[in-house]
Each structure stands twice: as C-alpha cells, then as structure tokens.
Amino acid sequence: MPRSPILSASRIRTAALHIIDRDGLDGLSMRKLASELGVQAASLYGHVSTKDDLLHEVAAGILEQVDVSGFDGGDWRHGLRSCARSYRAALAAHPNIVPFLAYGPAHREASLRRLDVVHGGLVASGWSRREATMIAAALMYLVFGAALSSFSSGFSEDQTFYRDRYPNLDKAHLLPAVARELDHDSFELALDALVTGLGARAHD
The missing domain is CATH 1.10.10.60 (Homeodomain-like)
Structure with a gap:
C-alpha cells in the first residue's frame, strides 16, 4: 500500500x-x-x-453545471431562462466562491465555451453582436447579484426596529423567515422582466 x-x-x-x-x-x-x-x-x-490556477479549476467544475442547451432549438428566451436558473443554482450551492467567479470569464475555458453558445444563440436569433454582448452582461448582473446576497434575510426579526421609524416596512421583520422563497420569487420576477422586456424589442 x-x-x-x-x-x-x-x-x-x-x-x-x-x-x-x-x-x-x-x-x-x-x-x-x-x-x-x-x-x-x-x-x-x-x-x-498555483492557488490561482486551482481556483480556476474549481470554478470550471462549478460552471460545468450551467445549462446552455436551451439555445440549441433557436429559442433565445428559453435559452436565457434555463441558463440563468442553472447558473444561479450552481452558485447558490457554493456561495463562497462567487466573488472569484464574479470577475468575469477571464481565460476560463468553461466560462468562454458557455458564453460562446449564449452569444451565438442570440446572434443567430437576430440580435446584433453588440446587443448579444449587452444581453449576456445583463444576465450575468442578474445572476451574480442574486447569488452574492439575500435581500430578504438581511432584515432584522425585531418588529420594533421598523414599526415606529419606518411605517411602510412594518412587516419587514417577517422577511427572514421566508427569505429562501422570496429570494427565489424575486429572482424569477427580475428574470421574467428582463426576458419580457427584451421580447418587446426582439427581431423575431
């Protein structure tokens, strides 16, 4: 042995x-x-x-869970939704590495391969290359913003903290108890707003 x-x-x-x-x-x-x-x-x-090389390899393993197959059928809306949801889920499982990933794709093969699919799928659907870049960036802002923090769990559970000083937030103390559900629903709301808004100016 x-x-x-x-x-x-x-x-x-x-x-x-x-x-x-x-x-x-x-x-x-x-x-x-x-x-x-x-x-x-x-x-x-x-x-x-090096440690930095190791971090890139760890990041690549996480990024392998991001699903960009939704762009294969030519439906950019489905592609964006499935990509965003799987990306958020992958990051949510390992939140401590999110700040490292948030710096952008750098030279990570796993990041660039997925970005290439997203960009290609958007351009093939009629978006200009500049628009495709902006849409991909907007999607990353949404995903990483959702992964970096929890809006709902950031509130105090002490009702008196809000009741007298912030009358419109008199129920804010209840948010931490439903943070997981509310953060999910808030992400879905933002994702739907992004896709719907883009759909209003789509080329297809």
Whole structure:
C-alpha cells in the first residue's frame, strides 16, 4: 500500500471546494489543502501550479453545471431562462466562491465555451453582436447579484426596529423567515422582466 494517499486532479478540486465552502476563499491555502488531503504541500504542485490556477479549476467544475442547451432549438428566451436558473443554482450551492467567479470569464475555458453558445444563440436569433454582448452582461448582473446576497434575510426579526421609524416596512421583520422563497420569487420576477422586456424589442 502507498504510504500517502493517491492524488488526482479531481480529488484535489473536491477538497479545495470543501475548504472554500467551509472557510471561505481566504481560508484556502496550499498548506491547508495538503493537510486536508493527508499529504505534503509539495505533492500538490505536480497537479496544480498555483492557488490561482486551482481556483480556476474549481470554478470550471462549478460552471460545468450551467445549462446552455436551451439555445440549441433557436429559442433565445428559453435559452436565457434555463441558463440563468442553472447558473444561479450552481452558485447558490457554493456561495463562497462567487466573488472569484464574479470577475468575469477571464481565460476560463468553461466560462468562454458557455458564453460562446449564449452569444451565438442570440446572434443567430437576430440580435446584433453588440446587443448579444449587452444581453449576456445583463444576465450575468442578474445572476451574480442574486447569488452574492439575500435581500430578504438581511432584515432584522425585531418588529420594533421598523414599526415606529419606518411605517411602510412594518412587516419587514417577517422577511427572514421566508427569505429562501422570496429570494427565489424575486429572482424569477427580475428574470421574467428582463426576458419580457427584451421580447418587446426582439427581431423575431
């Protein structure tokens, strides 16, 4: 039997994501990752060169869950909706890595492949290249905005905090209890407004 655990790229990514989920982005270090895997830090460098490279690989694994197949049938509305929903779900499962992903596609293959499908699907539906870029950007603003924070859970559960000072927010203390449902419905409202608004000026 080997004296130390056998490493693989997949095992390293899984352990790194576990640390990020548990301790946040700043909590990930090559030394901590090595300890989690039961190896020496030097052993990791045969699989990944730097922490930044590792983060890109972890991000790529998350992005593989983003579904852009909705553009295959030529229905850009369905494509945008399915892409946005699957993207939000992927990010919601690992919120601590969202700030890293929010910097844009950079040179991540998984990001660029999906963006290429979205852009191509929009242009094929009659949108100009500039419009397609703007629509993709707007979709990312919506998805990452939803993933970075919870509007509903940010309120205090103390009714007295709002009742006398903010009469129109007298029920705001109830929001944290229904945050998950309300955040979902708010995202769907914004997504529908985006797609419907674009539909009003569509070329098809």
